[in-house]
Amino acid sequence: MAKQTVKTQPEDFLEIFGQRVRALSASQDLLVMGEWKAVPLGELIRSQLAHFGDEHDSRITIDGPMVKITASASQSLGMALHELATNAAKFGALSNASGRVVIKWSLQSDVTGQELFAMSWIESGGPPVAKPARRGFGSTVIDGMLKMSLGCDALVDFASTGLVWRIGCPAAAGLIESDIPPAPRMNGTAAGQEPAPVSGRRILVVEDEPLIAMDFSQTLSEAGYVVIGPANSVARALALLAQFGCDAAMLDVNLGAETSEAIARELIRLGKPFVATSGYSREQMPGIMQTAPLLGKPVSSEMLIAEVERCLGKL
Incomplete structure (x- = not known):
């Protein structure tokens, strides 16, 4: 994490790296309290938004059923939530006095009976949004890391009305705590998709x-x-x-x-x-x-x- 931070944000390294370590620590605290087994998703979200204080009630809506996520998933998802919150505070809906953030998640079954997990972070009322000129560590965390660690399909839309982030994946893919062993996660190179041909080995x-x-x-x-x-x-x-x-x-x-x-x-x-x-x-x-x-x-x-x-x- 230190290497990636200093590579993309060397001018603010100490501040940003410190924030990321504290965010990771917040997830770890929940895991310790849960004996390293599972973390209630609602508590994980609140732990990553705690520094906003009273804005939890007035400007941030958190809505979803009671679910517990696995220890490994809580670390990746906690980091993604931290990066979203940091971006919202600096550039998005929480950087002014009128913006709002709605965080929702759900569990639904598809036509085959497989349980699917979906989650969204939707901002509104903030300043106009534009796609960043460069892709930093934070951008990689909110989509690439979740794909890599959980096999979640991530969508990030820099809509003019506010940033929209959505993820979705099978609930049993190492994300939701269950007595059923997780199926192999299809992270990284997609099945059937040949890696780009280059000269390297x-x-x-x-x-x-x-x-x-x-x-x-x-x-x-x-x-x-x-x-x-x-x-x-x-x-x-x-x-x-x-x-x-x-x-x-x-x-x-x-x-x-x-x-x-x-x-x-x-x-x-x-x-x-x-x-x-x-x-x-x-x-x-x-x-x-x-x-x-x-x-x-x-x-x-x-x-x-x-x-x-x-x-x-x-x-």
Whole structure:
């Protein structure tokens, strides 16, 4: 988060980074109180809007059924809500005395009986809205990170009457807390969609932490590689590998309740090299991964590229 902030907003780094850390901390506080299991969505929204004080009642409407979202979803969604609130306070409906924000969410079933989650943030009464000239970290968070971490389709409309943000996805896709195991999330490269052909080699990125996945992907793309993924589960990684293949891979050792062992076995079978990334020691890795190059988190951009090049035999 620090790297992305200083890259896009170096002049206000300390202030903006501090705000983002406090927003992340607010989500963490709710998770701690819930024993790291689930967070009521309404409480998560209010935690990210708490600094507006009394404006909660007079200018911000929060409306939706009682639902609890998973621990991983609360972090990504909390960051998105923080960025929306910050933008509204600086440039949008909460930057004047008359603007309003309406936040709604719902659960509905489609024709197949699958439960769908939808959420919207709609601003009105603020100053005229224009699409920003550059895409910063905040823009990436409110659409790209949610797509990456939850598989949510995000729509951001800079309508003249006020910003409109909507997301939608299956409720069981790791978003709503449930006793039913979540289906594999179709994040990153869409199924059936071939990555853009470029001269660089293809690197499969497997990482379940959205900020780290985004950072790895951006670093590799800027170095000329084609990123396959990122994938945040074993099932998704194996599906991408079967469909697109790769020249090498970066494997986060631990993916929530599972490890990347099955992915490593498939890469070895295919004769494809991989680099392991982890916050744990080599001795804690699955046996089949212990001979692979290991990058301890946090990983600098220089170390990441150097190890990938070494892995590919370029050095």
